[in-house]
């Protein structure tokens with residue numbers, strides 16, 4: 001749909017051209033106004049940067065006007081200390097209250113997660129939200145079946161992952177697969193597409209932080225996701241659309257208790273060149 005430049009408002013500062021990741025906005029239009037390059041429609045990734053960066057509300061791209069964008073209130077952002085508390089203070093939550101979240105709350109979290117970056121702005125992440133222990137416990141049971149299979153057939157994988165321990169606790173009546181969470185959120189997308197796994201992981205990372213910011217808890221469901229990618233009964237049970245595969249999953253709910261301090265992490269390993 002190209003770009004539309006409001007010549008009344010445009011100051012010809014060239015920010016739209018500078019910020020275009022593909023370099024398909026030129027300042028060679030009539031009277032020096034911005035104009036799309038010949039291959040604009042073919043190459044534009046609809047990232048909206050040209051609309052977002054213009055201080056004069058002069059740019060419309062792909063039918064998106066400046067007024068249709070969300071307002072950006074820089075002053076409302078976190079300062080570095082607050083952001084550090086958010087990033088360092090988030091913990092994996094493994095004990096949940098028996099209290100389901102409203103669908104609108106999960107929707108709010110997903111709405112934040114969908115702003116995670118993706119290569120070429122393809123936004124490939126799709127979501128499956130599974131709610132209720134009546135649905136989740138049977139799925140955890142299938143993960144345990146997968147663990148039995150791995151222990152028997154692939155001890156080289158099962159031993160370092162301590163799958164025997166997870167099975168033993170399951171047999172003792174404790175769910176260490178999904179930790180009693182009332183919801184599991186699966187990020188999924190095209191199966192054999194290199195552009196999909198990283199954006200899914202990033203979106204889940206955003207989701208986890210978003211949950212923490214609302215006083216909620218989340219934890220990566222690594223066993224669950226492993227089984228969901230390789231174990232036919234689990235793949236069948238998840239029943240994702242044809243050609244799709246899970247690329248990560250998070251447990252989600254209300255934490256039973258709060259952490260009081262931030263545990264230390266390994267020192268940085270950095271190569272400075």
Ligand SMILES: Cc1cc2nc3c(=O)[nH]c(=O)nc-3n(C[C@H](O)[C@H](O)[C@H](O)COP(=O)(O)O)c2cc1C
Pocket residue numbers: 090091092093094176177219220221222223224
């Ligand atoms: C890819 C991935 C898979 C994980 N899988 C599980 C899991 O299946 N069960 C679990 O309790 N924690 C899981 N975790 C959480 C990690 O154990 C946790 O992030 C780590 O111990 C650090 O603790 P923190 O998240 O509280 O900082 C996983 C984390 C990641 C990134």
